[in-house]
Each structure stands twice: as C-alpha cells, then as structure tokens.
Amino acid sequence: MKLVRTIADMQQLAREWHRNGKRIGLVPTMGYLHEGHLSLLDVAASRSEEVVVSVFVNPSQFGPGEDLERYPRDFERDRELCENRGAAAIFCPSVEEMYAGGHSTWVIEDKLTAPLCGASRPTHFRGVTTVVAKLFNAVLPDVAVFGQKDGQQALVIQRMVRDLNFPVEIVVAPTVRETDGLAMSSRNAYLTRDDRDRALAISRGLRKAREAFANGERHASALRLLVAQEIEDAAGRIDYVEMVSRQDLKPLVLVGEPAMLAVAAFFGKTRLIDNCFLG
Amino acid sequence: MKLVRTIADMQQLAREWHRNGKRIGLVPTMGYLHEGHLSLLDVAASRSEEVVVSVFVNPSQFGPGEDLERYPRDFERDRELCENRGAAAIFCPSVEEMYAGGHSTWVIEDKLTAPLCGASRPTHFRGVTTVVAKLFNAVLPDVAVFGQKDGQQALVIQRMVRDLNFPVEIVVAPTVRETDGLAMSSRNAYLTRDDRDRALAISRGLRKAREAFANGERHASALRLLVAQEIEDAAGRIDYVEMVSRQDLKPLVLVGEPAMLAVAAFFGKTRLIDNCFLG
Numbered sequence: 330m331k332l333v334r335t336i337a338d339m340q341q342l343a344r345e346w347h348r349n350g351k352r353i354g355l356v357p358t359m360g361y362l363h364e365g366h367l368s369l370l371d372v373a374a375s376r377s378e379e380v381v382v383s384v385f386v387n388p389s390q391f392g393p394g395e396d397l398e399r400y401p402r403d404f405e406r407d408r409e410l411c412e413n414r415g416a417a418a419i420f421c422p423s424v425e426e427m428y429a430g431g432h433s434t435w436v437i438e439d440k441l442t443a444p445l446c447g448a449s450r451p452t453h454f455r456g457v458t459t460v461v462a463k464l465f466n467a468v469l470p471d472v473a474v475f476g477q478k479d480g481q482q483a484l485v486i487q488r489m490v491r492d493l494n495f496p497v498e499i500v501v502a503p504t505v506r507e508t509d510g511l512a513m514s515s516r517n518a519y520l521t522r523d524d525r526d527r528a529l530a531i532s533r534g535l536r537k538a539r540e541a542f543a544n545g546e547r548h549a550s551a552l553r554l555l556v557a558q559e560i561e562d563a564a565g566r567i568d569y570v571e572m573v574s575r576q577d578l579k580p581l582v583l584v585g586e587p588a589m590l591a592v593a594a595f596f597g598k599t600r601l602i603d604n605c606f607l608g
Numbered sequence: 609m610k611l612v613r614t615i616a617d618m619q620q621l622a623r624e625w626h627r628n629g630k631r632i633g634l635v636p637t638m639g640y641l642h643e644g645h646l647s648l649l650d651v652a653a654s655r656s657e658e659v660v661v662s663v664f665v666n667p668s669q670f671g672p673g674e675d676l677e678r679y680p681r682d683f684e685r686d687r688e689l690c691e692n693r694g695a696a697a698i699f700c701p702s703v704e705e706m707y708a709g710g711h712s713t714w715v716i717e718d719k720l721t722a723p724l725c726g727a728s729r730p731t732h733f734r735g736v737t738t739v740v741a742k743l744f745n746a747v748l749p750d751v752a753v754f755g756q757k758d759g760q761q762a763l764v765i766q767r768m769v770r771d772l773n774f775p776v777e778i779v780v781a782p783t784v785r786e787t788d789g790l791a792m793s794s795r796n797a798y799l800t801r802d803d804r805d806r807a808l809a810i811s812r813g814l815r816k817a818r819e820a821f822a823n824g825e826r827h828a829s830a831l832r833l834l835v836a837q838e839i840e841d842a843a844g845r846i847d848y849v850e851m852v853s854r855q856d857l858k859p860l861v862l863v864g865e866p867a868m869l870a871v872a873a874f875f876g877k878t879r880l881i882d883n884c885f886l887g
Contacts, residue, residue, distance in 0.1 A: 434716070434771035466773040
C-alpha cells in the first residue's frame with residue numbers, strides 16, 4: 330500500500346492506473362477509522378480495482394469553536410486498518426498542501442445545504458463540497474463511496490457531482506452500527522460512559538419511527554415526536570429532528586415520497602447525527 | 609471533426625482519447641469565432657493531439673439587462689472555422705444539458721473577482737468559474753487555452769485551477785488585434801462605424817501607456833491617465849481604467865512588480881475590455 334502526500338504524486342499515480350485500464354475507487358475520510366469507514370472500503374473494492382482512502386481532517390468544514398483541534402487522530406492505526414482491508418493507497422496531504430496560501434475558491438451548493446446541519450453549521454458544507462471537489466481532482470476516482478450516516482452530505486455531494494459534471498459515480502453505503510444500535514462515528518470517542526448510554530436514545534427513537542412507519546403512520550409530526558421524545562427522556566439536547574424529502578430536503582408533512590428522518594442531538598458536549606430513510 | 613452535444617458523450621470521447629495516450633486541448637468559447645479564438649486553437653494544437661472547442665453561450669455569466677439574448681451566434685460559420693483550423697471536436701451542449709433543473713452548485717472565487725469587471729458585473733465571474741469547471745469535467749482536458757484580452761478571467765481561472773486541483777494546465781495566449789489595434793471580440797459586431805472608430809482610443813491609450821512605461825514612467829496614476837484621456841477625448845464612457853498587480857489584482861501606486869493595466873469602456877451601448885501587461 331502506498332502513502333501519497335502530494336496532489337501531484339496522487340494525480341500521477343491515478344493517471345498511471347487509468348492508463349493501465351484500472352478503475353479507481355475513493356473513500357474520503359477524516360481518519361480515526363472505524364468499521365463504518367472500512368465497510369465503505371469494501372463497497373469501493375467491489376466496484377473498482379484500486380481503492381484510495383483519503384485521510385484528511387479538513388479545517389474548512391469546521392466552524393469557529395467546533396472541534397477541529399481535538400478531532401481524534403491516529404494515523405498509524407488508520408494505516409494498518411487500510412492496509413489490512415486491501416487499500417491500494419492512502420492519500421494523506423498536509424493542510425498546507427491542500428490549502429495553498431491565498432486559497433480563495435469555494436464550491437458552494439446553496440439549496441440542499443440550507444436546512445438541517447447547514448442551519449446549525451453555516452460554513453460546514455462549503456468546506457465539505459470544496460474539499461471533496463479537491464479530492465476528486467487529486468485522486469481522479471471513477472467511483473466514490475460515502476456513508477448514509479451523513480445523509481445530507483451524501484445528497485449534497487450527489488447534487489454537486491451532477492451540477493459540476495464530475496465524471497464520478499457516487500455510492501451511498503448503509504450506516505454501520507454498534508451492536509446496541511449506536512451509529513458508528515469517530516466522534517463517539519468523545520462520549521463519556523454515561524453520554525454513550527444516553528445517546529442510544531437516537532437510534533432507539535429512529536427504530537421506533539421505522540416501526541411506526543411500517544405499521545402505517547405517515548404523519549411527519551408523529552414520527553418526529555417518537556424520536557424527540559426518546560432523546561428528551563434521555564436528557565439529550567436536540568439540535569433538530571426533521572422529516573425531509575430525499576429529493577430536495579424540504580420538510581414533509583406527510584411521508585408520501587422517499588423521505589429522510591434526520592436527527593442531530595447533543596449528549597454532553599458531543600453533537601451526534603443519525604438518520605433513517607423511509608419510503 | 610465531431611459534433612458532441614451531451615456531457616456523457618464528451619466524457620466518453622475524452623476517455624477514449626486518454627486511453628489511447630492522446631493529450632486533449634480545450635478552447636472554451638461562446639462562439640461567433642474570430643481570429644483571436646482561432647489563434648487559441650493553434651496554441652492548443654501545439655500542446656495536445658486532440659483539440660476540442662467548446663461553443664456555449666453561458667447564461668449564468670450574463671447579468672440581468674446584459675446582452676445574453678442578442679449575443680451574436682453563427683454556429684455554421686463556427687463549425688467551418690473549427691474544422692478548417694484542425695479541431696478534433698466541437699462540444700456544443702444545449703443550455704438544458706448544461707444546467708439541469710434545480711442547478712444549485714456554484715464555483716466561487718472570492719478575491720480576484722472583486723475588482724475590475726467583478727465590481728461592474730457582480731455575478732459574472734461566478735458564472736465563468738462554474739461553467740469552466742463544468743467544461744473541464746466534461747472535456748477532461750490536459751491543457752486549456754484562454755485569451756489575454758480577458759485578463760482578469762485568465763487570472764481567476766488560474767486561481768481556480770490551483771485552488772481546486774484541476775489536473776489542467778492553463779495557457780494564456782496573447783490578444784489578437786485588428787490591423788488598426790482594436791482587440792478582437794465577438795462584441796465588436798455590436799459597434800456602429802462611428803463607435804468602432806472612436807473605440808480605437810482604448811488600444812491607442814494602452815499603446816501610449818506601454819511607451820511611457822518603456823521610457824521609465826512608473827506612476828500608475830500617470831499611466832492610467834494616458835488611457836483615460838484618450839477614451840474621454842473620443843467620447844467613450846469609462847467603466848474603469850486600473851493598474852493592478854498580476855499576482856492579486858490589488859491596485860498599484862507604482863509599477864514595481866508584474867502589473868496589468870486594465871480597461872473597460874462603453875462606446876455607444878457596447879462595453880469593451882482590453883489590457884496590457886507591464887513589468
């Protein structure tokens with residue numbers, strides 16, 4: 330497995346692979362890998378010959394006062410996990426390599442990024458779309474795999490790819506959960522034992538909403554309440570619990586089209602997100 | 609020569625060329641080609657094996673009340689000119705092909721686009737950077753050639769390519785002029801005979817400034833005045849006459865680094881731009 334630290338080296342390697350008729354699969358990550366990330370590697374490997382994992386804690390997607398500095402990092406462990414899971418390369422540029430002095434170009438999606446996490450974290454998605462565009466141009470993938478846990482992010486990236494004509498197929502892979510239901514996230518490392526127990530309210534609420542939906546409940550307010558109630562009972566602080574169209578992320582009153590029930594909530598100081606698709 | 613109307617067909621053709629080891633050169637245009645454009649084809653041909661000319665009047669770079677509807681078009685003539693000049697393909701998508709319903713992603717450079725044309729045409733460069741990113745992803749060029757006449761545009765594109773890591777070499781080719789000095793532009797077609805005679809003031813002023821610079825004049829105000837005086841004497845309406853750094857487009861007091869003397873002025877209803885590099 331190769332370690333690639335510069336954009337020029339990555340482009341050269343990608344072009345070599347393409348000249349040899351290889352398809353490239355990209356799994357963009359901020360490192361501190363867990364089984365959720367590794368499942369994305371497997372999906373990428375099923376659709377390409379050379380899997381590249383990018384490991385880059387992207388400063389531009391963190392807002393002021395967010396957790397950029399304390400975001401968990403363990404590169405040696407990430408390297409071992411990627412190698413064992415069959416990655417062909419890790420692309421791990423420095424911040425200086427990715428953001429040259431005087432960086433002044435941004436990729437901005439201005440509709441799907443307005444609600445949900447975009448409302449709470451106003452510059453977050455600008456950082457995400459910009460860094461993903463940069464990663465696409467560095468790694469030149471044929472396919473890129475994102476996790477459904479970051480559901481809004483996946484829809485925003487699909488829109489960006491369509492609107493800017495990136496020649497990249499986007500695959501959204503299912504959320505991987507701990508055996509007790511908690512969605513895997515690098516940020517789970519922040520949780521105290523007590524936070525973590527209470528945070529199960531999120532996946533429990535989503536499961537109850539899925540069951541109610543399966544039993545015929547179509548009112549967004551009733552389904553949202555099932556989730557909100559669980560979180561409040563566990564003394565979590567809700568950022569949002571929303572039922573939105575998977576087409577345009579507009580809020581739904583009745584679930585009559587493909588929908589996403591999306592949650593963000595704080596347990597202790599840790600903000601967690603999760604979602605489920607309905608319909 | 610091929611006519612390619614869809615993004616998918618263009619990407620497929622580009623990938624075929626790349627698989628066969630061909631380098632692709634792109635000349636992005638809005639059509640109504642003149643010798644200035646054709647000189648860009650020659651530059652592209654000197655640096656690549658397959659030259660693609662894109663012909664697309666991009667709505668998103670025109671502001672409200674600008675000349676989108678009356679922008680001159682003559683596709684049959686453009687096709688003949690490209691074929692005779694050795695282009696391998698014309699990429700000529702429809703507006704619907706380029707801007708799918710609900711287009712919501714923009715590439716925005718927010719420093720170099722602030723002054724000069726960006727001050728007069730606030731949404732212009734957002735349209736330019738977005739469409740050029742889309743063209744790059746459709747045509748997948750190794751090299752793209754832009755004209756120096758649109759000097760700010762060329763610098764903005766170079767910045768975008770650097771910031772977003774597009775694997776494309778940008779070449780800026782010299783402005784081509786009519787024998788009397790007028791910079792070639794598709795918009796020259798708007799000029800009445802009288803407008804056209806008076807519009808020579810722009811290139812005459814720039815020539816005087818270049819001569820003064822060659823004779824040692826370094827004060828930006830003096831060099832700008834030489835241009836402004838010519839335009840005012842010819843009853844042109846100045847939009848701007850600015851001396852800026854070619855690094856960051858910031859205004860200069862003294863020309864002690866690579867500079868651009870940039871002009872925009874109206875003759876009749878027609879807005880013309882021109883520039884020269886100094887130092």
